[in-house]
Amino acid sequence: MSALARLDRFWRRPMPATRLATLRVLVGLFGCIYLAVRTPHLLSYALDDVDRFRPVGVVALGDAPLLPGVYRALVLATVALSVPFLLGWRHRVLAPLYAGLLWLVLTYSNSWGQIMHTDNLFVLHVVVLALSPSADAISLDARRRGPAAPFVHGRYGWPVRLLVACGALAYLLAGVAKLQNSGFDFVAGETLRNYVGFDNVRKIELGSIHSPLGAWLLPYPGMFTGMAWMSFVLEMAAPVAILSRRVGKGWALGVWGFHFGVLALMAIGFVYQLTFVAFAPYFDVERLWQWRPLRKWGARLGATGPLAAEAVAEA
Protein backbone atom coordinates (compact mmCIF):
# COMPACT_ATOMS: atom_id res chain seq x y z
CA MET A 1 0.00 0.00 0.00
CA SER A 2 1.41 3.40 -0.97
CA ALA A 3 2.09 6.10 1.60
CA LEU A 4 -0.75 8.22 0.21
CA ALA A 5 -3.20 5.33 0.48
CA ARG A 6 -2.07 4.73 4.06
CA LEU A 7 -2.50 8.42 4.86
CA ASP A 8 -5.98 8.35 3.32
CA ARG A 9 -6.92 5.26 5.33
CA PHE A 10 -5.74 7.01 8.48
CA TRP A 11 -7.24 10.46 7.90
CA ARG A 12 -10.55 9.34 6.43
CA ARG A 13 -10.94 6.28 8.59
CA PRO A 14 -14.62 5.24 8.60
CA MET A 15 -16.34 6.31 11.80
CA PRO A 16 -20.01 6.22 12.80
CA ALA A 17 -22.16 9.24 11.98
CA THR A 18 -23.25 9.28 15.62
CA ARG A 19 -19.70 10.00 16.84
CA LEU A 20 -19.41 13.22 14.84
CA ALA A 21 -23.03 14.10 15.65
CA THR A 22 -22.48 13.55 19.38
CA LEU A 23 -19.49 15.90 19.18
CA ARG A 24 -21.76 18.49 17.54
CA VAL A 25 -24.27 18.05 20.36
CA LEU A 26 -21.57 18.45 23.05
CA VAL A 27 -19.89 21.46 21.44
CA GLY A 28 -23.31 22.89 20.56
CA LEU A 29 -24.60 22.53 24.12
CA PHE A 30 -21.43 24.12 25.47
CA GLY A 31 -21.86 26.99 22.99
CA CYS A 32 -25.52 27.62 23.91
CA ILE A 33 -24.80 27.80 27.64
CA TYR A 34 -21.47 29.61 27.36
CA LEU A 35 -22.76 32.28 25.01
CA ALA A 36 -25.96 32.80 27.01
CA VAL A 37 -23.94 33.30 30.21
CA ARG A 38 -21.37 35.50 28.44
CA THR A 39 -23.86 37.68 26.56
CA PRO A 40 -23.56 40.64 28.99
CA HIS A 41 -19.77 40.39 28.79
CA LEU A 42 -19.77 40.21 24.99
CA LEU A 43 -22.19 43.16 24.80
CA SER A 44 -19.83 45.22 26.98
CA TYR A 45 -17.55 45.49 23.93
CA ALA A 46 -20.17 47.53 22.06
CA LEU A 47 -17.82 50.50 22.26
CA ASP A 48 -17.01 53.31 19.85
CA ASP A 49 -13.76 54.30 21.57
CA VAL A 50 -11.23 54.46 18.73
CA ASP A 51 -8.32 55.03 21.18
CA ARG A 52 -8.80 51.65 22.87
CA PHE A 53 -9.50 49.70 19.67
CA ARG A 54 -6.67 47.24 18.79
CA PRO A 55 -8.14 45.09 16.01
CA VAL A 56 -6.82 41.56 15.46
CA GLY A 57 -7.62 38.74 13.04
CA VAL A 58 -10.55 39.30 10.70
CA VAL A 59 -11.53 42.44 12.62
CA ALA A 60 -8.24 44.05 11.51
CA LEU A 61 -9.67 44.15 7.97
CA GLY A 62 -11.54 47.24 9.17
CA ASP A 63 -9.70 50.05 10.91
CA ALA A 64 -12.49 51.38 13.15
CA PRO A 65 -14.87 49.79 15.65
CA LEU A 66 -18.28 48.65 14.42
CA LEU A 67 -21.26 50.80 15.29
CA PRO A 68 -22.29 49.62 18.78
CA GLY A 69 -25.79 48.78 17.54
CA VAL A 70 -24.43 46.62 14.71
CA TYR A 71 -22.13 44.75 17.07
CA ARG A 72 -24.95 44.15 19.56
CA ALA A 73 -27.09 42.71 16.74
CA LEU A 74 -24.23 40.39 15.71
CA VAL A 75 -23.83 39.15 19.29
CA LEU A 76 -27.55 38.43 19.63
CA ALA A 77 -27.63 36.68 16.22
CA THR A 78 -24.69 34.49 17.31
CA VAL A 79 -26.44 33.52 20.53
CA ALA A 80 -29.64 32.74 18.60
CA LEU A 81 -27.81 30.65 15.97
CA SER A 82 -26.18 28.50 18.63
CA VAL A 83 -29.58 26.79 19.10
CA PRO A 84 -30.06 25.43 15.53
CA PHE A 85 -26.43 24.31 15.59
CA LEU A 86 -27.13 22.26 18.70
CA LEU A 87 -30.35 20.86 17.26
CA GLY A 88 -28.86 20.20 13.82
CA TRP A 89 -31.53 22.23 12.05
CA ARG A 90 -30.80 23.52 8.50
CA HIS A 91 -27.19 22.64 9.28
CA ARG A 92 -25.70 23.22 5.83
CA VAL A 93 -26.79 26.86 5.80
CA LEU A 94 -27.14 27.94 9.43
CA ALA A 95 -24.12 26.16 10.91
CA PRO A 96 -21.51 27.93 8.70
CA LEU A 97 -23.31 31.20 9.45
CA TYR A 98 -23.06 30.48 13.20
CA ALA A 99 -19.37 29.58 12.88
CA GLY A 100 -18.65 32.76 10.94
CA LEU A 101 -20.50 34.99 13.39
CA LEU A 102 -18.93 33.29 16.40
CA TRP A 103 -15.48 33.81 14.85
CA LEU A 104 -16.24 37.50 14.20
CA VAL A 105 -17.84 38.27 17.57
CA LEU A 106 -15.15 36.56 19.64
CA THR A 107 -12.40 38.17 17.54
CA TYR A 108 -14.06 41.55 18.10
CA SER A 109 -14.17 40.97 21.86
CA ASN A 110 -10.41 40.28 21.68
CA SER A 111 -9.74 43.51 19.79
CA TRP A 112 -9.47 45.88 22.76
CA GLY A 113 -5.83 45.47 23.75
CA GLN A 114 -5.76 42.04 25.36
CA ILE A 115 -6.06 38.77 23.45
CA MET A 116 -7.47 35.99 25.61
CA HIS A 117 -6.63 32.41 24.60
CA THR A 118 -9.55 30.70 26.27
CA ASP A 119 -11.89 30.57 23.25
CA ASN A 120 -9.52 29.71 20.38
CA LEU A 121 -10.17 25.98 20.40
CA PHE A 122 -13.92 26.42 20.85
CA VAL A 123 -14.10 28.55 17.68
CA LEU A 124 -11.96 26.11 15.67
CA HIS A 125 -14.08 23.15 16.77
CA VAL A 126 -17.29 24.93 15.80
CA VAL A 127 -15.80 25.73 12.37
CA VAL A 128 -14.91 22.06 11.74
CA LEU A 129 -18.31 20.81 12.89
CA ALA A 130 -20.14 23.47 10.89
CA LEU A 131 -18.34 22.59 7.65
CA SER A 132 -18.70 18.82 8.03
CA PRO A 133 -21.72 16.47 7.93
CA SER A 134 -22.11 16.55 11.72
CA ALA A 135 -25.90 16.80 11.50
CA ASP A 136 -26.34 13.55 9.54
CA ALA A 137 -27.45 11.93 12.82
CA ILE A 138 -28.96 13.04 16.15
CA SER A 139 -30.47 16.14 14.55
CA LEU A 140 -33.70 17.60 13.28
CA ASP A 141 -32.26 17.38 9.76
CA ALA A 142 -31.68 13.61 10.18
CA ARG A 143 -35.17 13.14 11.55
CA ARG A 144 -36.56 14.83 8.46
CA ARG A 145 -34.33 13.01 5.95
CA GLY A 146 -33.95 9.64 7.66
CA PRO A 147 -30.70 8.02 8.85
CA ALA A 148 -27.48 8.61 6.97
CA ALA A 149 -26.43 5.93 4.51
CA PRO A 150 -23.88 4.49 4.81
CA PHE A 151 -23.88 5.06 8.56
CA VAL A 152 -20.17 4.32 9.07
CA HIS A 153 -18.06 6.25 6.57
CA GLY A 154 -14.81 8.15 6.06
CA ARG A 155 -16.76 11.40 5.71
CA TYR A 156 -17.50 11.12 9.44
CA GLY A 157 -13.91 10.22 10.21
CA TRP A 158 -11.82 13.13 8.91
CA PRO A 159 -13.66 15.83 10.87
CA VAL A 160 -12.96 13.92 14.10
CA ARG A 161 -9.27 13.67 13.11
CA LEU A 162 -9.28 17.41 12.37
CA LEU A 163 -10.89 18.28 15.72
CA VAL A 164 -8.15 16.28 17.43
CA ALA A 165 -5.41 17.87 15.31
CA CYS A 166 -6.58 21.45 15.94
CA GLY A 167 -6.37 20.91 19.69
CA ALA A 168 -3.09 19.03 19.70
CA LEU A 169 -1.35 21.51 17.36
CA ALA A 170 -2.39 24.43 19.57
CA TYR A 171 -0.71 22.79 22.58
CA LEU A 172 2.36 21.99 20.51
CA LEU A 173 2.62 25.68 19.56
CA ALA A 174 2.45 26.65 23.24
CA GLY A 175 5.42 24.34 23.89
CA VAL A 176 7.33 25.65 20.87
CA ALA A 177 6.72 29.25 22.04
CA LYS A 178 8.33 28.42 25.39
CA LEU A 179 11.37 26.92 23.64
CA GLN A 180 11.64 29.89 21.26
CA ASN A 181 11.17 32.58 23.90
CA SER A 182 13.03 31.18 26.90
CA GLY A 183 14.86 28.00 25.84
CA PHE A 184 14.93 25.54 28.71
CA ASP A 185 14.69 28.32 31.34
CA PHE A 186 10.97 27.58 31.58
CA VAL A 187 11.62 24.12 32.97
CA ALA A 188 15.10 24.48 34.46
CA GLY A 189 14.77 27.77 36.33
CA GLU A 190 12.19 29.41 38.53
CA THR A 191 10.18 30.83 35.66
CA LEU A 192 6.91 29.02 36.43
CA ARG A 193 7.15 29.85 40.17
CA ASN A 194 7.72 33.50 39.29
CA TYR A 195 4.80 33.46 36.84
CA VAL A 196 2.47 32.05 39.49
CA GLY A 197 3.54 34.77 41.96
CA PHE A 198 3.42 37.45 39.25
CA ASP A 199 -0.05 36.45 38.05
CA ASN A 200 -1.56 36.18 41.53
CA VAL A 201 -0.22 39.56 42.68
CA ARG A 202 -1.37 41.11 39.41
CA LYS A 203 -4.89 39.79 40.00
CA ILE A 204 -5.03 41.03 43.61
CA GLU A 205 -3.72 44.46 42.62
CA LEU A 206 -6.26 44.70 39.81
CA GLY A 207 -9.07 43.97 42.27
CA SER A 208 -9.83 40.43 41.07
CA ILE A 209 -9.78 36.96 42.65
CA HIS A 210 -6.49 35.10 42.97
CA SER A 211 -5.39 31.58 43.92
CA PRO A 212 -4.52 31.21 47.62
CA LEU A 213 -3.03 27.78 46.82
CA GLY A 214 -0.61 29.25 44.27
CA ALA A 215 0.43 31.92 46.77
CA TRP A 216 0.87 29.30 49.52
CA LEU A 217 3.16 27.16 47.33
CA LEU A 218 5.49 30.00 46.30
CA PRO A 219 8.18 29.18 48.93
CA TYR A 220 8.62 25.72 47.34
CA PRO A 221 10.25 26.37 43.92
CA GLY A 222 11.06 22.66 43.41
CA MET A 223 7.36 21.85 43.05
CA PHE A 224 7.02 24.37 40.25
CA THR A 225 10.00 22.92 38.41
CA GLY A 226 8.26 19.51 38.41
CA MET A 227 5.00 21.03 37.19
CA ALA A 228 6.84 22.99 34.48
CA TRP A 229 8.42 19.77 33.18
CA MET A 230 5.06 17.99 33.15
CA SER A 231 3.30 20.73 31.22
CA PHE A 232 6.21 21.09 28.78
CA VAL A 233 6.31 17.33 28.08
CA LEU A 234 2.52 17.27 27.55
CA GLU A 235 2.75 20.16 25.09
CA MET A 236 5.65 18.73 23.10
CA ALA A 237 4.04 15.26 23.03
CA ALA A 238 0.85 16.62 21.44
CA PRO A 239 1.58 15.32 17.89
CA VAL A 240 1.56 11.73 19.19
CA ALA A 241 -2.03 12.32 20.33
CA ILE A 242 -2.98 12.95 16.69
CA LEU A 243 -1.34 9.77 15.44
CA SER A 244 -2.48 7.32 18.11
CA ARG A 245 -6.02 7.31 19.42
CA ARG A 246 -4.98 5.29 22.46
CA VAL A 247 -2.17 7.71 23.38
CA GLY A 248 -4.54 10.56 22.56
CA LYS A 249 -6.95 9.48 25.28
CA GLY A 250 -4.20 9.46 27.92
CA TRP A 251 -2.80 12.73 26.63
CA ALA A 252 -6.25 14.37 26.74
CA LEU A 253 -6.69 13.32 30.37
CA GLY A 254 -3.23 14.69 31.16
CA VAL A 255 -3.97 18.08 29.56
CA TRP A 256 -7.34 18.19 31.31
CA GLY A 257 -5.49 17.74 34.62
CA PHE A 258 -3.02 20.44 33.56
CA HIS A 259 -5.92 22.90 33.14
CA PHE A 260 -7.18 22.07 36.63
CA GLY A 261 -3.65 22.80 37.85
CA VAL A 262 -3.69 26.18 36.08
CA LEU A 263 -7.06 26.92 37.67
CA ALA A 264 -5.87 25.93 41.14
CA LEU A 265 -2.55 27.79 41.00
CA MET A 266 -3.39 30.87 38.95
CA ALA A 267 -7.21 31.15 38.98
CA ILE A 268 -7.18 31.04 35.17
CA GLY A 269 -10.18 29.09 33.88
CA PHE A 270 -10.16 27.66 30.37
CA VAL A 271 -13.85 26.80 30.52
CA TYR A 272 -14.01 24.85 27.24
CA GLN A 273 -11.13 22.63 28.37
CA LEU A 274 -12.29 22.31 31.99
CA THR A 275 -15.72 21.02 30.91
CA PHE A 276 -13.85 18.29 28.97
CA VAL A 277 -15.82 19.14 25.81
CA ALA A 278 -12.52 20.20 24.20
CA PHE A 279 -11.19 16.67 24.70
CA ALA A 280 -14.32 14.76 23.66
CA PRO A 281 -12.98 14.15 20.09
CA TYR A 282 -10.31 11.85 21.56
CA PHE A 283 -12.98 9.43 22.79
CA ASP A 284 -15.74 7.21 21.39
CA VAL A 285 -18.35 9.69 22.52
CA GLU A 286 -21.25 7.93 20.75
CA ARG A 287 -21.14 5.46 23.67
CA LEU A 288 -22.44 8.25 25.90
CA TRP A 289 -25.93 7.47 24.65
CA GLN A 290 -25.67 3.95 26.13
CA TRP A 291 -25.38 5.51 29.57
CA ARG A 292 -28.62 4.81 31.45
CA PRO A 293 -29.68 8.44 32.13
CA LEU A 294 -29.21 9.30 28.44
CA ARG A 295 -30.58 6.08 26.92
CA LYS A 296 -34.14 7.39 26.53
CA TRP A 297 -32.88 10.56 24.87
CA GLY A 298 -30.55 8.54 22.67
CA ALA A 299 -33.41 6.36 21.43
CA ARG A 300 -35.56 9.40 20.75
CA LEU A 301 -32.76 11.12 18.84
CA GLY A 302 -31.83 8.04 16.80
CA ALA A 303 -28.47 7.62 18.54
CA THR A 304 -29.13 4.09 19.79
CA GLY A 305 -31.05 2.41 16.94
CA PRO A 306 -29.89 -0.80 15.19
CA LEU A 307 -27.57 1.14 12.84
CA ALA A 308 -25.94 2.94 15.74
CA ALA A 309 -25.52 -0.26 17.72
CA GLU A 310 -23.88 -1.90 14.69
CA ALA A 311 -21.60 1.10 14.28
CA VAL A 312 -20.59 1.04 17.95
CA ALA A 313 -19.80 -2.66 17.66
CA GLU A 314 -17.76 -2.03 14.49
CA ALA A 315 -15.86 0.88 16.07
Add this chain to the structure above:
Amino acid sequence: MSFEAVKAYGLSLALMVAVVSPALRDAPEDGSDKDSFPFSDYPMFSHGRPDPMLTLTQALGVDGEGHREPLSPTISSGNYEVMQAMMTIMIAMRADGPGYCAEIAQRVAEESDLDHLEAVELATSTWDTVRYFEEGPEPLTRHVHHRCPVPR
Protein backbone atom coordinates in the same frame (compact mmCIF):
# COMPACT_ATOMS: atom_id res chain seq x y z
CA MET B 1 -10.15 11.83 -6.23
CA SER B 2 -13.78 12.29 -5.21
CA PHE B 3 -15.29 15.66 -4.27
CA GLU B 4 -15.64 14.37 -0.71
CA ALA B 5 -11.92 13.63 -0.53
CA VAL B 6 -11.01 17.03 -2.00
CA LYS B 7 -13.22 18.73 0.60
CA ALA B 8 -11.78 16.64 3.44
CA TYR B 9 -8.15 17.33 2.53
CA GLY B 10 -8.72 20.93 1.43
CA LEU B 11 -10.39 21.90 4.70
CA SER B 12 -8.05 19.85 6.86
CA LEU B 13 -4.93 21.25 5.26
CA ALA B 14 -6.19 24.85 5.25
CA LEU B 15 -7.16 24.78 8.91
CA MET B 16 -4.01 23.01 10.12
CA VAL B 17 -1.76 25.40 8.17
CA ALA B 18 -3.71 28.32 9.64
CA VAL B 19 -3.31 26.92 13.18
CA VAL B 20 0.47 26.54 12.90
CA SER B 21 1.03 29.69 10.79
CA PRO B 22 1.64 32.08 13.75
CA ALA B 23 4.65 30.00 14.77
CA LEU B 24 6.08 30.13 11.25
CA ARG B 25 5.75 33.91 10.84
CA ASP B 26 8.54 36.33 11.78
CA ALA B 27 7.79 38.69 14.65
CA PRO B 28 6.60 42.15 13.48
CA GLU B 29 9.40 44.70 13.18
CA ASP B 30 7.67 47.10 15.59
CA GLY B 31 8.29 44.60 18.40
CA SER B 32 4.61 43.73 18.85
CA ASP B 33 3.44 40.14 19.34
CA LYS B 34 2.56 37.72 16.52
CA ASP B 35 -0.49 36.86 18.55
CA SER B 36 -3.96 37.02 17.01
CA PHE B 37 -7.34 35.31 17.29
CA PRO B 38 -8.27 32.50 16.80
CA PHE B 39 -4.82 31.69 15.40
CA SER B 40 -2.17 32.33 18.02
CA ASP B 41 1.43 31.43 18.76
CA TYR B 42 0.37 31.18 22.44
CA PRO B 43 3.04 33.51 23.84
CA MET B 44 1.48 33.74 27.33
CA PHE B 45 3.84 32.62 30.07
CA SER B 46 6.47 31.60 27.48
CA HIS B 47 9.09 34.29 28.12
CA GLY B 48 11.78 33.73 30.71
CA ARG B 49 11.03 35.29 34.09
CA PRO B 50 14.18 34.87 36.14
CA ASP B 51 13.11 37.25 38.92
CA PRO B 52 9.81 37.71 40.76
CA MET B 53 9.46 41.48 40.20
CA LEU B 54 6.19 42.90 38.90
CA THR B 55 5.54 46.44 37.69
CA LEU B 56 1.89 47.23 37.07
CA THR B 57 -0.25 50.25 36.27
CA GLN B 58 -3.42 50.08 38.34
CA ALA B 59 -6.48 52.02 39.51
CA LEU B 60 -6.70 52.57 43.28
CA GLY B 61 -9.43 53.90 45.53
CA VAL B 62 -8.31 56.11 48.43
CA ASP B 63 -10.37 56.52 51.62
CA GLY B 64 -10.46 59.43 54.09
CA GLU B 65 -7.49 58.12 56.06
CA GLY B 66 -5.31 57.69 52.98
CA HIS B 67 -5.64 53.89 52.76
CA ARG B 68 -5.48 52.60 49.20
CA GLU B 69 -7.35 49.62 47.76
CA PRO B 70 -7.30 48.18 44.23
CA LEU B 71 -10.52 48.81 42.30
CA SER B 72 -12.25 45.85 40.67
CA PRO B 73 -12.09 45.42 36.87
CA THR B 74 -15.75 46.44 36.47
CA ILE B 75 -15.03 49.74 38.25
CA SER B 76 -11.61 50.40 36.73
CA SER B 77 -12.55 49.48 33.16
CA GLY B 78 -16.24 48.62 32.91
CA ASN B 79 -15.25 45.04 32.04
CA TYR B 80 -15.00 42.05 34.36
CA GLU B 81 -12.06 40.39 32.55
CA VAL B 82 -9.05 41.24 34.67
CA MET B 83 -6.50 41.12 31.84
CA GLN B 84 -8.72 43.25 29.63
CA ALA B 85 -9.02 45.72 32.51
CA MET B 86 -5.22 45.88 32.80
CA MET B 87 -4.84 46.73 29.11
CA THR B 88 -7.71 49.21 29.21
CA ILE B 89 -6.10 51.10 32.12
CA MET B 90 -2.74 51.24 30.32
CA ILE B 91 -4.17 52.34 26.98
CA ALA B 92 -6.65 54.83 28.43
CA MET B 93 -4.08 56.38 30.76
CA ARG B 94 -1.73 57.03 27.87
CA ALA B 95 -4.53 58.52 25.77
CA ASP B 96 -6.15 60.77 28.43
CA GLY B 97 -5.11 60.05 32.01
CA PRO B 98 -7.06 62.80 33.81
CA GLY B 99 -10.19 62.07 31.77
CA TYR B 100 -9.95 58.36 32.48
CA CYS B 101 -9.38 58.98 36.20
CA ALA B 102 -12.58 61.07 36.28
CA GLU B 103 -14.45 58.29 34.41
CA ILE B 104 -13.44 55.76 37.06
CA ALA B 105 -14.28 58.19 39.89
CA GLN B 106 -17.77 58.53 38.42
CA ARG B 107 -18.21 54.72 38.49
CA VAL B 108 -16.99 54.67 42.11
CA ALA B 109 -19.57 57.35 43.01
CA GLU B 110 -22.35 55.20 41.52
CA GLU B 111 -21.37 52.14 43.61
CA SER B 112 -22.88 52.15 47.11
CA ASP B 113 -20.29 49.63 48.40
CA LEU B 114 -17.57 52.18 47.69
CA ASP B 115 -19.06 55.05 49.70
CA HIS B 116 -15.96 55.20 51.88
CA LEU B 117 -13.68 56.16 48.98
CA GLU B 118 -12.88 59.83 48.47
CA ALA B 119 -10.43 59.74 45.58
CA VAL B 120 -9.15 57.63 42.71
CA GLU B 121 -5.50 57.28 41.74
CA LEU B 122 -3.89 55.89 38.60
CA ALA B 123 -0.50 54.61 39.69
CA THR B 124 2.39 52.41 38.58
CA SER B 125 3.67 50.17 41.37
CA THR B 126 6.46 47.59 41.68
CA TRP B 127 6.47 44.53 43.96
CA ASP B 128 8.60 41.51 44.71
CA THR B 129 5.81 38.96 44.20
CA VAL B 130 7.31 36.31 46.51
CA ARG B 131 7.85 38.79 49.35
CA TYR B 132 4.33 40.10 48.72
CA PHE B 133 2.82 37.00 50.31
CA GLU B 134 5.43 36.72 53.04
CA GLU B 135 5.76 40.32 54.20
CA GLY B 136 2.67 42.13 52.97
CA PRO B 137 1.38 43.99 49.92
CA GLU B 138 3.25 47.30 50.30
CA PRO B 139 4.91 48.07 46.94
CA LEU B 140 8.65 48.66 46.67
CA THR B 141 7.92 51.77 44.62
CA ARG B 142 4.75 53.58 43.58
CA HIS B 143 4.38 56.49 41.20
CA VAL B 144 0.98 58.20 41.18
CA HIS B 145 0.26 59.56 37.69
CA HIS B 146 -3.17 61.06 38.31
CA ARG B 147 -5.42 61.63 41.30
CA CYS B 148 -9.01 62.81 41.12
CA PRO B 149 -11.81 63.25 43.69
CA VAL B 150 -14.89 61.01 43.74
CA PRO B 151 -17.88 63.26 42.94
CA ARG B 152 -20.37 63.04 45.84
